[in-house]
Amino acid sequence: MSDWKTAFRSFYYAGAEPPDDPVMPPERTALLVIDIQNTYLEPDADPDEAARWAPFRARMNETVIPNTAALIECCRHRGVEVIFARIACLKPDGRDRSLSQKKPGFNYLLLPKDRADSQIVPALTPAADEIVLTKTTDSALTGTNLRLILHNMDIRHVVVAGIFTDQCVSSTVRSLADESFDVTVVEDCCAAATDTLHTNELISINMIYCHVMQLDDVQGYLRDSSN
Known part of the structure; x- marks a missing residue:
């Protein structure tokens, strides 16, 4: 196990007591993988952007x-x-996107649902019975029926992986926390554009909206909780 109980502490929680070990009953726990899609792995034509x-x-x-x-x-x-x-x-011209995805710049995302670049990367291909939600917002909770799905399946604990830590991951985590889900973010299963953005966002959300752990930690707790 890592030092997750004391890592990624913000000013607000510098002196807080370490949290208890989590209990993640498999039947009440879900893994949510956010936005690990082909478009983010495509090479840039511009050499400066590629670098x-x-x-x-x-x-x-x-x-x-x-x-x-x-x-x-x-x-x-x-x-x-x-x-x-x-x-x-859902619309080829993207009219159904939220305003944040229509603004110029990096967040301008026009990804029609059936196009290859909008699909989950092949290494993480969902199984036939696994749910894949399509969203036109940063938060996977706000932009889909995920809330209803989690409640219908009696899920209370959500483990989060994906990108970008400081955007869709953070937005989803904050939404889940506001709905009183117990949230764990897996640090080494997430990324932001830079390590600094990644780390700063984890410090901001840790302890209040989620607990930030490493993959080894989560795997250990899942083993313990399923015994």
Whole structure:
């Protein structure tokens, strides 16, 4: 186990008591994988942009995707529901997108739902019976019927992996916490554009909206909770 109980502490929680070990009963726990889609792994034609995004893509290929694949397999083996969320629009022109996805710049995402770049990366292909939600918002809870699905399946604990830590992951985590779900974010199954953005956001959401752990921690608690 890592030092997750004392890591990623913000100013607000610098002196707080360490949290208790979590209990994650498989039948009441879900893994939510957010936005790990082909579009974010595509090479840039502009060499300057390719260089700028090289550290992010290295983290995705070397850490986030392999770790998330391992986490998915662990959850499947333990009987934990695996759910995927992806950004994709239902209309080809993207009229159904939220305002944040229509603004110019990086967040401008026009990803029709059936196009190849909007699909989950092949290494994390959902199983036939796993739920894949399509969202046109940052928060997977706000932009889909995920809330209803979790309640219908009697899920109270949500483990989160995906990208981007400081955008869709954070927005989803905050929404889940406001709905009183117990949320765990898996640090080495997430990424932001830079390590600084990634770390800063984890410090902001840890202890209040979620607990931030490593893959090894979560796998250990899932094993313990399924005994």
